[in-house]
Amino acid sequence: MSTGSGLVVVDKPAGMTSHDVVARVRRLTGTRKVGHAGTLDPMATGVLLIGVNRATRLLGHLTLTEKAYDATVRLGAATTTDDAEGEVLATAPVGHLDEDAVRRAVGDFVGDLEQRPSSVSAVKVDGRRAYARVRDGEDVRLAPRPVTVHELVVAEVRPVDGCLEVDVSVRCSSGTYVRAIARDLGERLAVGGHLTRLRRTAVGPFGLASVRTLEQLAADVTMIEISEVARRCFETRDLDAETARDVAFGRKLALQLGAPGPVAVFDPAGSFLALYEQRGDVAAPVAVFV
Secondary structure (H helix, E strand, C coil), rough: CCCCEEEEEEEHHHHHHHHHHHHHHHHHHHHCCCEECCCCCCCCCEEEEEEEHHHHHHHHHHCHHHHEEEEEEEEEHHHHCCCCCCCEEECCCCCCCHHHHHHHHHHCCCCEECCCCCCCCCCCCEEEHHHHHHHHHHHHHHCCCCEEEEEEEEEEEECCCCEEEEEEEEEEEECCHHHHHHHHHHHHHHCEEEEEEEEEEEEEEEEHCCCEEEHHHHCCCEEEEEEHHHHHHCEECCCCCCHHHHHHCCCEEEECCCCCCCCECCCCCEEEEEEEEEEEEEEEEEECCC
């Protein structure tokens, strides 16, 4: 059992929901204070950040970051969910498409985009998740939202069962739906498309080198301590003892942080205290963790 505070970086297996993984980590750590940052669909695998104890409060500040994925897009069929778990809506021949045409079309999905999330996403519509409305028979079409795809690299294009499968690596802003890229690529090429494989390879500074499977965690719960998490994810500022005491009371500080924020501040012993942001001539608390 563990009573510490930090991040468990899980290699989520296919077939489990993110909530399933949280439940498993609760049992392994012996605490109810467990949550996750950045939901992965049941079909997806890879990096899932799980906060334990005080680190659960840090999770909301970690989701506004860059993420990376390896994925496979199948061109020639559109589905109700934009992935392989949905029902096929339509198919189209792909014999006229060559690899160069696919690569040119993929290039159109790099940069700042207005992306329409999948109708079965977790986006809320009038207080209810979109996927719940779809499950109840509603026709849901979500409004586009701004996302950034920093990099979209095609690794391989190959024919499979009358379709074309495209292996890609994606580096993008949080909130980007790789399923939507698959759908929109299929629409751009007028053949339909959906996602058949998704593996998240990084969330911010946490990549596959940090992950542990649930089987490995069952033998030994490996946690990245909260102070190390803060140092890896934010600009930092070390404080003297007197200023650190003010932070413990959530006071504003007559201090220039050197960055707009949030900035992680630490006591003289190197322990993480809080996130602060610059507001004019003072630094103000965003979240205090002591």
